[in-house]
Amino acid sequence: MRETDAIAEARRNLEVCNACRYCEGYCAVFPAMELRREFTAPDLGYLANLCHGCRGCYYACQYAPPHEFGINLPKVFAEIRDESYREYAWPQPMARLFERNGTVVSVAAALMVALVMIGAALLVAPERLFGAHQGAGAFYAVIPHNVMVLLGGATFGFALLAIAVSVVKFRHAIGGEGPVAKPFAKALHDALTLKNLGGGGHGCNDRDGSFGTTRRRFHHALFYGFMLCFASTSIATLYHYVLREQAPYGLLSLPVVLGTVGGIGMTIGCAGLIWLKVVGDSAPVSRRLLGADYAMLVLLLLVAVTGLVLLAVRATPAMGITLAIHLGFVLALFLALPYSRMVHGAYRLVALFRAAREH
Ligand code: SF4
Ligand code: SF4
Incomplete structure (x- = not known):
C-alpha cells in the first residue's frame, strides 16, 4: 500500500496502542498488532481489514478525543480500508x-x-x-x-x-x-x-x-x-x-x-x-x-x-x-x-x- 495521511495517522495511533495494550481482548487487531514493533503500509492495510469497526476500542480509550492523543482506530481504519479497495481494484x-x-x-x-x-x-x-x-x-x-x-x-x-x-x-x-x-x-x-x-x-x-x-x-x-x-x-x-x-x-x-x-x-x-x-x-x-x-x-x-x-x-x-x-x-x-x-x-x-x- 502507498504511504498516505491515513497510513501515517494509523501508525501514530498503533504506536500508542502498542504501549498501552488495554484493548487486547477486544478483537483480532490487537493480538496481531502486538506481534509488530513497526508498522509498514501493507501491515496497516492488513490490520485495517481485520478491524470490523465495532467501535469498542474507541469508547474504551482514555486517549480518544478530546484527549490530545486523539486515538480513533475505527475511523482511521475505515479510511485505510477504502484506500486498500482502491489500490488493489481491477482493472486499475x-x-x-x-x-x-x-x-x-x-x-x-x-x-x-x-x-x-x-x-x-x-x-x-x-x-x-x-x-x-x-x-x-x-x-x-x-x-x-x-x-x-x-x-x-x-x-x-x-x-x-x-x-x-x-x-x-x-x-x-x-x-x-x-x-x-x-x-x-x-x-x-x-x-x-x-x-x-x-x-x-x-x-x-x-x-x-x-x-x-x-x-x-x-x-x-x-x-x-x-x-x-x-x-x-x-x-x-x-x-x-x-x-x-x-x-x-x-x-x-x-x-x-x-x-x-x-x-x-x-x-x-x-x-x-x-x-x-x-x-x-x-x-x-x-x-x-x-x-x-x-x-x-x-x-x-x-x-x-x-x-x-x-x-x-x-x-x-x-x-x-x-x-x-x-x-x-x-x-x-x-x-x-x-x-x-x-x-x-x-x-x-x-x-x-x-x-x-x-x-
Ligand atoms: S485504543 Fe486506546 S485504550 Fe485501546 S489499546 Fe489503543 S490506546 Fe489503549
Ligand atoms: S473498532 Fe476495530 S480495532 Fe477497535 S475493537 Fe472494534 S474491531 Fe477492534
Missing part, C-alpha cells in the same frame, strides 16, 4: 470509481433501470409489457429468458472476476505464510459469525458507548438474506435447465421460498443498518465514506424490495414494468459490486486468514 482505471462511490452507485442504478425500461418499451409490444401473464414462462413474455441470462451472466461474471483479481492482489501485498486448511476454516468461521463485531464477548457499540448486538444481527440478516437470494436464483437455474420448468414457480417452491425469506432478510438488514448510521454517534466514523455506505445500502434495499413487490404483483398487469425495474436494480448492483464497499467481506476473509496463520 476503474479504481477512480471508489472516489465518487455514492454518485457512481446512484447513477449506475438510475441508468440501468432507465436502460431496461427503455429496452422493454422499444422491444416489447405494449399489450405484452402491460398485460397480465400467468403460468410457466410468464416473465419471459416480457423479457426473453436469453436476454436476462446474457445481461445477468455478463455483469455478474465480470463482477466476480474483478473482485477475485483485486483480492488476490491484496492477499499478495499483505503476505503471510504457514498452514492453510485449519487457519482458513477458522477465518471462514470468524467471518461468517462476525466474531470481531462481538467486542470480545459483550457486543459492539452500535450507536454510542452502550453495548449491544443489534448491528451484528442486522448485518447477519443482510448477508444471509443475500445468500438465500443467490441460492434461490441458482436453484431456479437448475429448475430451468435440468427440470425444464419455467418461472414463475409456485409460492411454496424452493426458489420462491428461499427468495422470499432472503428478500425479507435483506430488507430488514438494510433498513436496520441505515437506521443505525442515522442515529449512531458520528465521532468514530469517517464522514467522507458515509455517502458510499448509504448508496450501497439503499441499492441493496431497492433490489430486495422490488423483488418482493414483483412476487406480489406477478399475476397482474403491473408485472412487466416491475420486472424491468427489478432487473435494472439487480444489474446496477452487479456493476457496482467490485467498486463498492461490498468487497469488504472478501478483504476481511483474507485478513482473518492471515491472522489465523500468525497465531
Whole structure:
C-alpha cells in the first residue's frame, strides 16, 4: 500500500496502542498488532481489514478525543480500508470509481433501470409489457429468458472476476505464510459469525458507548438474506435447465421460498443498518465514506424490495414494468459490486486468514 495521511495517522495511533495494550481482548487487531514493533503500509492495510469497526476500542480509550492523543482506530481504519479497495481494484482505471462511490452507485442504478425500461418499451409490444401473464414462462413474455441470462451472466461474471483479481492482489501485498486448511476454516468461521463485531464477548457499540448486538444481527440478516437470494436464483437455474420448468414457480417452491425469506432478510438488514448510521454517534466514523455506505445500502434495499413487490404483483398487469425495474436494480448492483464497499467481506476473509496463520 502507498504511504498516505491515513497510513501515517494509523501508525501514530498503533504506536500508542502498542504501549498501552488495554484493548487486547477486544478483537483480532490487537493480538496481531502486538506481534509488530513497526508498522509498514501493507501491515496497516492488513490490520485495517481485520478491524470490523465495532467501535469498542474507541469508547474504551482514555486517549480518544478530546484527549490530545486523539486515538480513533475505527475511523482511521475505515479510511485505510477504502484506500486498500482502491489500490488493489481491477482493472486499475476503474479504481477512480471508489472516489465518487455514492454518485457512481446512484447513477449506475438510475441508468440501468432507465436502460431496461427503455429496452422493454422499444422491444416489447405494449399489450405484452402491460398485460397480465400467468403460468410457466410468464416473465419471459416480457423479457426473453436469453436476454436476462446474457445481461445477468455478463455483469455478474465480470463482477466476480474483478473482485477475485483485486483480492488476490491484496492477499499478495499483505503476505503471510504457514498452514492453510485449519487457519482458513477458522477465518471462514470468524467471518461468517462476525466474531470481531462481538467486542470480545459483550457486543459492539452500535450507536454510542452502550453495548449491544443489534448491528451484528442486522448485518447477519443482510448477508444471509443475500445468500438465500443467490441460492434461490441458482436453484431456479437448475429448475430451468435440468427440470425444464419455467418461472414463475409456485409460492411454496424452493426458489420462491428461499427468495422470499432472503428478500425479507435483506430488507430488514438494510433498513436496520441505515437506521443505525442515522442515529449512531458520528465521532468514530469517517464522514467522507458515509455517502458510499448509504448508496450501497439503499441499492441493496431497492433490489430486495422490488423483488418482493414483483412476487406480489406477478399475476397482474403491473408485472412487466416491475420486472424491468427489478432487473435494472439487480444489474446496477452487479456493476457496482467490485467498486463498492461490498468487497469488504472478501478483504476481511483474507485478513482473518492471515491472522489465523500468525497465531
Ligand atoms: S485504543 Fe486506546 S485504550 Fe485501546 S489499546 Fe489503543 S490506546 Fe489503549
Ligand atoms: S474491531 Fe472494534 S475493537 Fe477492534 S480495532 Fe476495530 S473498532 Fe477497535
